[in-house]
Amino acid sequence: MPVALTFNPEQTRTLERPVRRIDVAVGSVIVTKTDDPEKVQEGDSYQAEDSASLTVFSPRGAKVTVIYSDEKTEAPDRGQLELEVEQAQKAKANAEDQDNPSGVEAAEAKEKLALRLLAAHFPKASVKAAEAKRRKNKQGKKPAGKSKAKAKKKPVAKKRQASKRGDTGGSGGSLESRTLKELQATAKKRGLTGVSKLPKDKLIAKLRG
Secondary structure (H helix, E strand, O other): OOEEEEEOOOEEEEEOOOEEEEEEEEEEEEEEEOOEEEEEEOOOEEEEEEEOOEEEEEOOOEEEEEEEOOOOOOOOOHHHHHHHHHHHHHHHHHHHHOOOHHHHHHHHHHHHHHHHHHHHHOHHHHHHHHHHHHHHHHHHOOOHHHHHHHHHHOHHHHHHHHHHHOOOOHHHOOHHHOOHHHHHHHHHHOOOOOOOOOOHHHHHHHHHO
16 A cells, blocks of 8 residues: 655655655655655656665655555546545635635645546546536636626626625725735734734624724
């Protein structure tokens, strides 16, 4: 069975047993065989070619999967991999909504790893998953013309709704339309404290309070 390893920042491990492959899920590692170091980024793999006594160093922490040469490897479950791709895409969307760059990066790394395993073991399935992702992204984008037409159709109603909620946000537009950084700047101008770590929805609530 593959062995999952978690590296702390600046941690080094020596893999004494012969290794077939090292998959990096999160972060990056530097693998050294004899005197030939190679950096492996998240979502990529290091083909060890049954090498023993490998030294693995992670500068900022990492999560990797080690497949040893003396262990039998079974093909992963296709349904599970497709589920992991779907979950990673949802996690990425949520992280983007919350302006969480580290969450986006982690979700992208998981998605890449699952897609790479699909491509390696089920080529047709990986193409299908990529096509589904393309269609989903296309559906998620609203045509610019249609959006503008709606805005011209009911400008007064939208302005009244925003005024009732008290979230017109002045000249900068509604609070919901602003970025997290813009909201934090507005809070600082109003003399509010303890807002640097608040998520967007709670910061908006505090501005309205």
